[in-house]
Amino acid sequence: MIVVRPFQYNESDYQVMAEVYSALAPDAPLSAVEWRIRDELHNPQLPLYRFVGELDGKAVGYAEYYQPTWCADPCHLTIQLCVHPAYHRRGLGNALWNQLQHAWQPLQPHHIWLNVREDWHTGLTFAGHRQFHESRRVWSSRLDLASFNPEPFQGAIERVTVQGIEIISFARLAETGEHFWEELYEFEQQTTRDLLTSFPITIPTYKQWRKFYQPEHGILWEGSFAALHNGHIVGISMLETIDNDSDVEVGFTAVRRDYRGRGIALALKLFTIAYGREMGISGIRTDNDSTNLPMWHINQRLGFQRGPTWIVMHRHEQNGEVT
Numbered sequence: 001m002i003v004v005r006p007f008q009y010n011e012s013d014y015q016v017m018a019e020v021y022s023a024l025a026p027d028a029p030l031s032a033v034e035w036r037i038r039d040e041l042h043n044p045q046l047p048l049y050r051f052v053g054e055l056d057g058k059a060v061g062y063a064e065y066y067q068p069t070w071c072a073d074p075c076h077l078t079i080q081l082c083v084h085p086a087y088h089r090r091g092l093g094n095a096l097w098n099q100l101q102h103a104w105q106p107l108q109p110h111h112i113w114l115n116v117r118e119d120w121h122t123g124l125t126f127a128g129h130r131q132f133h134e135s136r137r138v139w140s141s142r143l144d145l146a147s148f149n150p151e152p153f154q155g156a157i158e159r160v161t162v163q164g165i166e167i168i169s170f171a172r173l174a175e176t177g178e179h180f181w182e183e184l185y186e187f188e189q190q191t192t193r194d195l196l197t198s199f200p201i202t203i204p205t206y207k208q209w210r211k212f213y214q215p216e217h218g219i220l221w222e223g224s225f226a227a228l229h230n231g232h233i234v235g236i237s238m239l240e241t242i243d244n245d246s247d248v249e250v251g252f253t254a255v256r257r258d259y260r261g262r263g264i265a266l267a268l269k270l271f272t273i274a275y276g277r278e279m280g281i282s283g284i285r286t287d288n289d290s291t292n293l294p295m296w297h298i299n300q301r302l303g304f305q306r307g308p309t310w311i312v313m314h315r316h317e318q319n320g321e322v323t
Contacts, residue, residue: 007050043069060084063096072202075110112315132313141304160267171221191254196291218242223275237268250286
C-alpha cells in the first residue's frame, strides 16, 4: 500500500532523506545533519513543502518544492523527488508527483525546476514524461589534494600581490568585527547579479544571509579567503563542510567585475588548496555550471577531475496547464 504523508522535521525523517538520496548518489551522499542544516538556511518567509512516501509501511521516498532563498520571483519553484532505487516502478514516484502538483497549485507557479543526474535513467524518463526539458548542465568535480602539483602555479600568487592585492582568511578578517561582514554582504550584492541562473536572483536580507557564514552551518573561516585592494573586497573563495571528515566543498567564488582577468580567482583557489593540504584534507569538491566555463577552465588547470553531471530541467506552466 502507498501512503504519502507530511514530512516530520525530526531525526527519523531526516534519516529517510539521507538514506534515499545516498542510495541514488552513493558517490556523493548527504547525511541527515546536512539535510537539517539546509533547512535551517532556507528563508522561512519563502515556500518549502515536503512529504514522505511509504510503501507497505516503509518510508522509501520523499518529494519537496521550495522557492530558493536566492530567488527573486515567486513564480519559480524548485522541486526534488526521490525514490530509493530498490523501490522503483512501484507507483510511489507517481503518487509523490501527484501530491506535489496538488500542493503547489495555490502558488500558481509558472516555472518548475528539477535537477536530475545524467546517470539516473529512470529519473530522466520520469521527468521527460512530465514535460520537463533540459535547460543547462552542472557537473561535479573533485581535486585530489595528495596528487596536486603546485609547480605549474609558481608565481601565480605573486602576480596578484604585486598589484597591491592582499589575500586574507575570513578568520582574520572577522577579528575586525561586523564591518567585514557588512562589506562582504555588499560585495555579494554586486557579484551575484552577474551569475547566470535559472531564475532572477536577489540576495536575502542581511540577517538571513549571515546564517550562511556561521561555522555551525559549515563554513570554514580559516579556509575561506578574501582578496582586498586598498582595504576593499575584490574577490572571495570559500570552503565549507558539514559532516564530512575527508573532503570539503567550494562555496561561493567570485571576483568583482572590474578586477577580473588579473589572476585573482586562481590565487584565491591556491590559498584554499594550501589550507586543505595543511589540514590533511583528502579532496576538494565543487560544482561547475555550463554557463560559467571560465571558472571550469581554472579548475581544470588546477587538476579537478570531472564527475557526475546534473541536468537542470524546466517545465513551464501557465494557468495550471503545461506549455
